[in-house]
Amino acid sequence: MSFIFSRQGGLLPALCALGYLLIPSALQAADNCTTPNWIFQPSNNLYNSADEIALLDGGNVVIYGNERDANNNILFRQCEVKQRDKVIKIPVFMVDWADYNPATDSSNPNNPNAQPINGYQPRTPEEVSQFLNHSNTSVAKYFRDISGGRIQLEFVVFGWLRSSDEGAVLKNRQQYITLNETDNRYYCDQGQVFRDALTDAYLKHGFLPENFDVNANNRGHNELLVNGAVLLYEGGPGLCSGTNLSMVNGLGSFPPGVIAEQAALFPFALNSLAREDDAQTSVLAALSANLRVYNNIPETDVAANGMYSWTHELGHWLLGFADYYYDKFNMGYYALSAQPADTSLATHPSAVEKWLFAKWLTPTTAQQNGTYNLTSHDIADGTDYMADKVYLHKHLLNGDDSHFLLIENRWFDKAGNTASAWAKTSDRDSEQLQSGLQITEVNLALDTLANDPQLKRHTKASQAVNALTEAWQQGDSFYQCFSNNYCIRLDNIGAANEQVSYRLSAGVDSDLDGMPDDYEIQQGLDPQSAADAALDKDEDGLTNLEEYQLGTLPSNADTDADSMPDGWEVKYNLNPLTNTDAATDSDNDGLTALQEFSAGTKPNNADTDADGMPDGWEVQYNLNPLASTDASTDNDNDGLTALQEFSTGTKPDNTDSDADGMPDGWEVQYNLNPLNASDASSDSDSDGSTALQEYKNNTNPLVSNNAKDETKSKESSGGSFSVWLLLLLGITYLQHRQFIR
Known part of the structure; x- marks a missing residue:
């Protein structure tokens, strides 16, 4: 700068x-x-x-x-x-x-905080x-x-x-x-x-x-x-x-x-x-x-x-590009001239810079709908760019030479790239510097001093949950319609071994409903009527327009065939384009996403009915994860409610969870462990009776039985003394009467 x-x-x-x-x-x-x-x-x-x-x-x-x-x-x-x-x-x-x-x-x-260099x-x-x-x-x-x-x-x-x-x-x-x-x-x-x-x-x-x-x-x-x-x-x-x-x-x-x-x-x-x-x-x-x-x-x-200081600052006048960290360009701090927070790492110029400013690369036109592949422009140290490799794609928007997208394979490796020393990132940057597609829009028809930028990077802030991941990665879908009645979508993104592939579909949108004509014809929609954009052809909870934007099929309620409808997946921030998320448990409640759908619970809420018991636990024990009233039930009649069973870790369908002969509720009442059978032989009150014997005798395992016997003996002894005392008093009284006579 x-x-x-x-x-x-x-x-x-x-x-x-x-x-x-x-x-x-x-x-x-x-x-x-x-x-x-x-x-x-x-x-x-x-x-x-x-x-x-x-x-x-x-x-x-x-x-x-x-x-x-x-x-x-x-x-x-x-x-x-x-x-x-x-x-x-x-x-x-x-x-x-x-x-x-x-x-x-x-x-x-x-600067009062400036310090000498020790x-x-x-x-x-x-x-x-x-x-x-x-x-x-x-x-x-x-x-x-x-x-x-x-x-x-x-x-x-x-x-x-x-x-x-x-x-x-x-x-x-x-x-x-x-x-x-x-x-x-x-x-x-x-x-x-x-x-x-x-x-x-x-x-x-x-x-x-x-x-x-x-x-x-x-x-x-x-x-x-x-x-x-x-x-x-x-x-x-x-x-x-x-x-x-x-x-x-x-x-x-x-x-x-x-x-x-x-x-x-x-x-x-x-x-x-x-x-x-x-x-x-x-x-x-x-x-x-x-x-x-x-x-x-x-x-x-x-x-x-x-x-970083040297590579970045000298890069300005050796490569011919400026910083693009300004809101006007919407490029983001990790866009062109990506700077990792770890300043021991060098600037990693993008393919856009290497072509648009430095003219090192020649973009390959990607105009027809289809699947494309990109080689990482982070080439191995000491080597040159190869003529038979594609490092940058250029897609004209509706054939306009002055308005186009630049698509590149932006590759970073936090573990250290084996081919190049200059594309490394560190652990603390891993959420920002992600490998995948970088998509930049260039509109040369705009005046350089206009409010709208000539150069704009499209990020996932408006189209994905994790906007911090600046690159478009596997499972992502980029969608955009432009002012010239032209729409484009990039999806089916895959990345492996520093190679990125993606599917491109684009075309003119005659009825201005946000869906290209070719797409509507392919999906059995009407390219001359904008009304079908708001319809839900497959009744999966997504409109036809939303299906196009997401890359799902408007005529198939479950695009990725994972048994979860597309609309349900989108609602709960799952990916309707990949079936791997069916087995995930994002809320850690013990139910997979597919099980959550089957049970009617929420995959992003561990306790759907807010009764204090996780959905998976309720399903496991045949409780209702959609009704909070079962929290106070006692199905096994052991003296504990379902919520108490969850809190103590006992089984709500088993009276004696540790199978020690003592009911869970009785053990909890007398501070025993309903999850450990060994306490059945314990004698907490040292009265010679085990806890199990106390339970069978209906005595208190916390109070000694010997202490009770002694008390009864004393009570019995005290009664005899009273009898003798009364007898003595009676004799004394009779003698007194005889003396008076």
Whole structure:
């Protein structure tokens, strides 16, 4: 992504493509490109956002809105040189400030959370060159592999460029940082940093622009054209220390003559970097050279876990595409230029990018109804695209050359692809980066600044349950009708061994009911009457239109022959096109989907009647999973209701679940285990009677029988004492009476 300054001074995102420099074209006006040919398309608006592109496809035109003329007309460059067998040299300037040490200083004075880099050791130019050019996962190897050999890179490292060197134009870091009192934020003049670093590289480190004009064309101005450059800042990301962006925003501070407002769209003259107040840089005034754009990357990204920054940012101007993560394009964050959350993994360009922008692939027309196959465009490392393989399909919508679908086999492998190192994904991305079909709609008739996008990716957000799975996979069905009375459906998708197959059916819809004429005729419907769209010919719960959209048969209530009607499957988010889901149990209630249908229960609700007992358990024990009243019944008369039986794990149709001679309810009443027969011989109250004996004697297994006998003995003894006491009192009374006499 890049930024430019608007005429009002605002910071705006812009395309950061270098397509006209580096994109190989299928049709070339001239191999040496000494006489560029241009197509002029008037436009009253500048590019002012990264979600505005112009597409013009017709074979000859290979660039989309990357150039403007003096009148702000969009220029489409027709003339490109073939980059195969050419080495694109990219200068890398390693910038170091004497007043900045990443090991002790935070990288961004405006960010209070910025932390020093513990144990920081600056990399040597040799280490940087090894990472970029020579390792098994080098940046140069990445571009060579994903382009099928069409891009050969060599990074030439100039470093370190130090502000402490004698006579250095590069200043200390602090001199490039200013505090904006309006918003109280610190800003770094990165354009000035680039000017000074490039000047030092030219004056003191042997940088010669003519060594980096890979196209060797003069564009009619007798000027060299440097393809691009990278500023590698010491330390990590932060203010003045790398932002992972293709940067041109600093050019706004350059003197008149540099096109600041459109710096991302035009190369700028290196001689315009010279300033009258800087005698050291006057040597630049003699340079007849242009520079397209440069990338701004932190030194800490020279590591295995920094591969994404390089492959993505350099990909903008080497491949010629922009980011498409904007709502206007509906492309999704994992669409073109798919970025895994694991940034140690590289960008994996889509086949759409590889054809529409880079022209590496040639799409094969898939126009007739039928079954098609696609080979993954994630080719093996070190190999080229094969002429006998089909990597991308192009389907014209009702024969319209300017309105078509691009269909590709988007392949990712979270376990690590055995053929390529660049299509890996990680476990945490597995729900987003899925292998399958990617479907992109291109409508060149739309103006680039219109609300509707020229480029749109169709996702499953509106047509499937799991919209996170961006690719269209086995069992999915893509359906869409377009404004030109044309409908298309892709279904019967299958994927195996990095190959994807699908069935295409499309056609004109005369009665505008959403179903193509050929389809209606085939299914015995009326292509001249829209009324049949709302009918249900096979009475499966789906209208004829819904059947077409889903890919089911309007004359067959059970398309996949799994004994579950299509409408019932759709209602409960099952797949009416595959019979494998008949054996699934998505709600984990013990019933398969087919059993749920037979029982009348819901396959997405474990307890259809909400009585606290799962459907499968009720069916197992001949209860009614559609009526909650049976929760309070006691069919086996063991003292437990059906719900209590479920809660305790006992059987509602067996009085004695553990067959220990004691009913389940009695065991639960006295805290015994109705699921363990061993407690029948237990003696919890230590009265010499087992639990089973207590049950048979109708005694309490929690109260000792011995304790009861002792109590009776005491009661009996107490009664005898009372009798003797009364007898004694009687004798005493008689004696007293005799004494008185």
